[in-house]
Amino acid sequence: MQTIDTLYSINTPEGVALRLMPAGPVLRFYAWLIDTCIRGAVMVGLAIALAYLDELGDGIFLILVFLIEWLYPVYFELFHNGKTPGKSMMGLFVAQENASPITPASSLIRNLLRFVDFLPFAYGFGLVCMLSNNRFQRIGDIVAGTVVLHVEAIQPLTEQDNIIAEVPPRPLQLDEQQAIINFYQRRATLSEERAEELAKVAGSLVENKTSAADYLSGMGRWIMGKR
Template sequence: MNDDRINIKTPEYVSLQFQIAGLGSRTAAYIIDQLILMAFNIAIVIIFLIISIGQPDLLFFLDLHSYLIAIIIIGIFFINWGYFFAFEYFSGGTTPGKRMMGIRVIQENGHSITLLSSFIRNLLRIIDSLPAGYFLGIMMIFFHSKHKRIGDLVAGSIVVHERKTNRKNKLSPIEKEIQARGLSKNDLVIDEWALKSINMKDWKLIQTYSNRFLQLPKSEKENLTKQIAGILLPKLGLEMEENIQEVEDKLLIIYLILKDDWEFEL
């Protein structure tokens, strides 16, 4: 099952191949996330005990005690549910556990997981955990051809492996050019919501531009830079500079920023 792969054709007619995450890696990621949540839950209980101890008025303590229990139960539910929902949406389909195991959730069409899909797949954890110990979810992941649990089926999501290229000691030509220009991801501040508007077509556009950047003649490079900047910069809330090198720098920084979330070696 570790060799299971799936070919996805995106709405932009780009063919992608992903390795599906199986039961082992997903279980390990889930255990890591549960250990993190357990620490939060224990901290909440400890805070509750600290507040409860030493109340001078018994009747007041009993009233406070019942309210606190209700608040704690609601709080723990939202923390345990919201943890997966928030991390998966705002961290590009990963949680701390998934990131450690090198897996992430994506849409079945190859795009990043949407707000609605993240909401649905995590709300349905309640069903996947039935009758106990996540039994139904485990059985679904094990037997389903794409290792989907019920939440994935309804949300139209899939969990895949990601393998980022390990090139700590060997930079690609475009990375050397970016380094020579003294550029880094911190040179541009892009709103998180603007980054969410980027799709696979946009990524392929900036990736192709960066890969061809050093091979293009000057005039062709300038024209291509203006065309791509005209598409991507407004989408990311960035202004078009008059100096063509400054525009190039912006596009190369955008490439650096997007590469972490979109570049897979599968």
């Protein structure tokens, strides 16, 4: 379930509802920059260490550069809970879209497709793709079914026990009841400001109410029989 604040919630196989927050391009750029600096430092160290081997050293160096460039992120994503050093420093990690750990196939796919995201230069396609969808997925993420998430934003959605059931002020049509129930179920994934904004769309149903969001949620609770 996607929200207006780019948060979305999923239900785990264990029946736990989680709220997830995809990471935007700015933090992901910083994470990428840190990882690039780390890879660069390792490559410089290898070049110095292998310089004395002449042509043999050049060949070994090129092989190691290839492996570092393409397998560095795969290794950390699979064996360090989806976190490269850069992502770890930024409080981010890679997971499947349902928040389960990233699989070997998905990690390989999202990283091999980095060359497509990089086109025409400086991750141009990847940036346009990220800004075109609510989960900030680049092309590699979409194909692999992965998403980069904020670690601290993963939290269970709790039942809204503090909401008092409210009897609707008038008989409601079926579509109105469904819309109100949907709002009540989504309420926990919205900020207070967004919840108020959306609740006021109900017009006369919430007119002159101190908290339109609480009142509309109360109606949703009443309609669902939670009285």
